[in-house]
Amino acid sequence: MSSNNPQQSIHDSTAPSTDTRDSRIGEGPDDRFNSKLREAFGSTPFILTKFDKFMNWVRGNSMFMLQFGIACCSIEMMHTYAIKHDLDRFGAGVPRASPRQADVMIVPGTIVSKFGPRMKRVYDQMPEPKFVVGMGSCTISGGPFQEGYNVVKGAEEIIPIDIHVPGCPPRPEALVYGVAKLQERIRNGESSAVVVKPYELEQFGDLERDELVQKLADDIDEEDLVMRYNWADSP
Amino acid sequence: MSTGLERERPPVEVTEADLEAVIGDRALSRDDHLNAPGFVIRPDDVQDVLSDLKERAGFDHLSCLTAQQYEDRYESIYHMKKYADPTQEVSIVVPTPTDEPVSESAEPVFRTADWHEREAFDLVGIDYEGHPDPRRILLPETWQGHPLSHDYDQEKPQLVTLTEHANPVQPDHHEAESDTMFLNVGPHHPATHGVLHIKAVLDGESVVDVDPDIGYLHRCEEQMCQQGTYRHQIMPYPDRWDYVSAGLLNEWAYARAAEDLADIEVPEYAQIIRTMGAEFCRIASHMLALATFALDVYGDFTAIFQYGMRDREVVQDILEDLTGQRLMFNYFRLGGVAWDLPEPREEFFAKCRNFLDELPAKVDEYHDLLTGNEIFQVRTIDTGILEPDVAKDYGCTGPVARGSGIDYDLRRDDPYGYYPELDWNVVTMDGCDNYARVLTRMQEVEESAKIIEQCLDLLEDWPEDERDIQSNVPRTLKPDADSEIYRAVEGAKGELGIYIRSDGTDKPARFKIRSPCFHNLSALGEMVEDEYIPDLIASLGSLDIVLGEVDR
Numbered sequence: 001m002s003s004n005n006p007q008q009s010i011h012d013s014t015a016p017s018t019d020t021r022d023s024r025i026g027e028g029p030d031d032r033f034n035s036k037l038r039e040a041f042g043s044t045p046f047i048l049t050k051f052d053k054f055m056n057w058v059r060g061n062s063m064f065m066l067q068f069g070i071a072c073c074s075i076e077m078m079h080t081y082a083i084k085h086d087l088d089r090f091g092a093g094v095p096r097a098s099p100r101q102a103d104v105m106i107v108p109g110t111i112v113s114k115f116g117p118r119m120k121r122v123y124d125q126m127p128e129p130k131f132v133v134g135m136g137s138c139t140i141s142g143g144p145f146q147e148g149y150n151v152v153k154g155a156e157e158i159i160p161i162d163i164h165v166p167g168c169p170p171r172p173e174a175l176v177y178g179v180a181k182l183q184e185r186i187r188n189g190e191s192s193a194v195v196v197k198p199y200e201l202e203q204f205g206d207l208e209r210d211e212l213v214q215k216l217a218d219d220i221d222e223e224d225l226v227m228r229y230n231w232a233d234s235p
Numbered sequence: 236m237s238t239g240l241e242r243e244r245p246p247v248e249v250t251e252a253d254l255e256a257v258i259g260d261r262a263l264s265r266d267d268h269l270n271a272p273g274f275v276i277r278p279d280d281v282q283d284v285l286s287d288l289k290e291r292a293g294f295d296h297l298s299c300l301t302a303q304q305y306e307d308r309y310e311s312i313y314h315m316k317k318y319a320d321p322t323q324e325v326s327i328v329v330p331t332p333t334d335e336p337v338s339e340s341a342e343p344v345f346r347t348a349d350w351h352e353r354e355a356f357d358l359v360g361i362d363y364e365g366h367p368d369p370r371r372i373l374l375p376e377t378w379q380g381h382p383l384s385h386d387y388d389q390e391k392p393q394l395v396t397l398t399e400h401a402n403p404v405q406p407d408h409h410e411a412e413s414d415t416m417f418l419n420v421g422p423h424h425p426a427t428h429g430v431l432h433i434k435a436v437l438d439g440e441s442v443v444d445v446d447p448d449i450g451y452l453h454r455c456e457e458q459m460c461q462q463g464t465y466r467h468q469i470m471p472y473p474d475r476w477d478y479v480s481a482g483l484l485n486e487w488a489y490a491r492a493a494e495d496l497a498d499i500e501v502p503e504y505a506q507i508i509r510t511m512g513a514e515f516c517r518i519a520s521h522m523l524a525l526a527t528f529a530l531d532v533y534g535d536f537t538a539i540f541q542y543g544m545r546d547r548e549v550v551q552d553i554l555e556d557l558t559g560q561r562l563m564f565n566y567f568r569l570g571g572v573a574w575d576l577p578e579p580r581e582e583f584f585a586k587c588r589n590f591l592d593e594l595p596a597k598v599d600e601y602h603d604l605l606t607g608n609e610i611f612q613v614r615t616i617d618t619g620i621l622e623p624d625v626a627k628d629y630g631c632t633g634p635v636a637r638g639s640g641i642d643y644d645l646r647r648d649d650p651y652g653y654y655p656e657l658d659w660n661v662v663t664m665d666g667c668d669n670y671a672r673v674l675t676r677m678q679e680v681e682e683s684a685k686i687i688e689q690c691l692d693l694l695e696d697w698p699e700d701e702r703d704i705q706s707n708v709p710r711t712l713k714p715d716a717d718s719e720i721y722r723a724v725e726g727a728k729g730e731l732g733i734y735i736r737s738d739g740t741d742k743p744a745r746f747k748i749r750s751p752c753f754h755n756l757s758a759l760g761e762m763v764e765d766e767y768i769p770d771l772i773a774s775l776g777s778l779d780i781v782l783g784e785v786d787r
């Protein structure tokens with residue numbers, strides 16, 4: 001039947017739906033509008049709170065994640081989003097493809113030298129306030145690849161991280177727990193400790209003229225952004 | 236589809252005498268490896284010898300190129316095989332002096348040498364004369380030094396650039412006289428399976444040229460393996476190459492190479508467990524390939540992607556029961572496996588059988604959603620064509636090669652484990668397009684299920700007092716000095732090979748990984764030229780690459 005035609009008649013009785021409604025409402029006066037909240041606050045429909053507190057509550061309950069896969073941990077991250085673990089139950093499971101629409105970045109994997117500047121860039125593109133969950137040992141210290149010549153010893157060298165979830169890879173349950181903890185902190189309005197980030201994006205022209213910079217001076221434009229890794233100082 | 240364990244036309248056997256005749260007096264000496272005869276040649280004979288071997292002796296598969304530095308020289312080893320029979324192998328060893336490591340490029344003979352030689356230059360520092368594109372491949376352009384060469388200092392600071400990318404539609408951004416436009420895809424991009432960067436040149440909506448830029452996940456896997464001892468320290472790393480649940484398949488690659496190198500036997504019972512576990516991994520891996528492919532072509536995060544994830548959860552549960560971990564199993568040991576099947580065994584068997592019983596219905600469901608869907612067919616049929624000769628030239632293997640009609644599967648052609656005793660088929664398709672590759676994977680899932688079923692039967696009836704899970708392996712393994720081996724297994728994505736050179740200590744002197752994804756990805760350019768840009772994404776998805784394995 002095409003929906004363009006008006007429905008001519010309802011053949012059967014409407015009793016079933018009426019019955020369901022009746023049984024839902026139950027006996028006595030209709031108390032559908034007397035919610036639990038009404039009970040708690042009395043008859044006034046207003047809640048007095050601080051705007052800050054309200055904003056924190058809202059923020060903590062609606063978090064948009066950045067769809068950001070790096071390495072092995074991202075497989076477990078996908079499982080965390082998908083059915084069974086379903087991060088969305090906690091109000092934190094909408095992956096956004098663009099950093100401009102995201103609040104939370106889960107860093108799921110090993111950061112290597114070539115990717116460091118790109119990750120920093122993606123982080124910078126996210127609007128404030130933004131939060132980062134470091135997933136896996138690699139984002140804590142470099143994990144199993146800590147001794148590699150090319151591996152950044154933890155994502156914290158480049159961007160600040162709010163919550164670390166250890167494991168290699170952490171189970172989805174662990175990531176859910178980490179995200180829930182982050183939400184709890186946001187709701188309470190706690191801020192994270194300030195960390196020192198040794199690696200920054202700088203303009204090539206601003207770097208100190210040491211041996212390495214002299215050597216590359218011909219290849220790199222003064223205005224290009226570079227990240228300088230001092231491996232010897234890394235933990 | 237060809238049948239189980241025999242090929243239709245057994246290829247002509249090439250004896251060592253034939254090889255000597257082909258190479259003739261260009262062979263300076265012999266340097267045999269455990270897997271193949273090796274011939275030492277001069278650096279300027281590379282093209283000659285390789286093309287003679289290809290044309291006259293049928294070695295049409297340049298499986299791998301290993302570069303390494305010795306005390307007194309550099310060395311490039313070309314590991315050659317035949318697609319028709321991968322047990323016929325030959326190694327061509329090309330030494331070059333330390334002060335002037337220049338060797339002739341093999342790129343005109345095998346296209347796949349292109350990326351390999353770039354990698355050898357990048358990591359070890361050998362120059363290839365006549366190479367069309369001698370850039371670094373894994374490390375950033377501005378990197379100083381070659382990390383796998385002897386005098387590399389890991390403490391030295393490094394600079395990495397980030398070039399600001401202008402808006403592609405800005406008027407000053409494309410060349411004035413041509414109509415082409417330059418477009419970056421990645422490295423952070425949801426449709427690439429990880430951190431891959433593709434530099435694409437577009438003419439209108441069609442792709443003129445693509446240049447995959449890899450190395451955003453180069454985690455120094457080879458260095459890590461060279462720092463570990465054979466017995467226990469290396470095994471955790473293979474799990475992290477192809478991390479899409481293909482852990483056991485990768486572990487098998489290392490186990491096979493090291494066991495052959497150190498002459499270790501594996502009990503039959505352990506082989507069956509290995510075979511079963513590996514096939515579970517293959518199923519999980521192919522499921523993810525399917526799920527993400529649907530995500531790529533439909534943008535469908537809600538149905539097929541979630542279905543794939545649902546089924547993977549079941550497999551991961553089973554694997555967790557077996558190995559103790561969901562993803563990074565670390566379950567194989569040299570000479571066997573870590574422990575026996577979980578107790579109570581009946582429960583484990585029941586769980587596996589349940590999964591197998593439900594699988595056909597699920598496969599039907601996928602066919603309904605995917606292959607039977609008209610939109611899907613329009614997107615995939617006749618897009619991303621990869622002709623068989625091109626695939627061979629680029630060293631493609633696995634479902635990518637089999638989707639192009641190349642009947643090549645190491646489980647049958649270079650038998651290992653318990654595969655030869657079981658009854659199953661190698662799936663091949665002649666479509667050469669994205670559709671064929673996806674379909675190949677789906678059918679391989681069913682074949683894997685067949686293998687698992689037979690393994691379960693065997694395991695169930697195995698007498699209790701013969702359940703040997705490990706053979707006796709010395710606490711410290713020290714294979715003979717200067718023994719070299721190259722061995723491959725059929726990983727989830729194709730031929731996963733390991734080259735190990737031992738120097739008599741308990742750690743490998745050189746550990747080289749031949750990654751199937753690396754080769755499959757290098758063929759991307761051939762598949763997408765003159766196609767539309769959405770087909771680029773579909774083709775990339777159908778290659779099913781894992782950046783952990785591409786970059787290592």
Ligand code: SF4
Pocket residue numbers: 071072073074108109110135136137138139143144167168169170475563
């Ligand atoms: S922590 Fe482990 S699983 Fe996660 S990215 Fe690092 S190596 Fe992979």
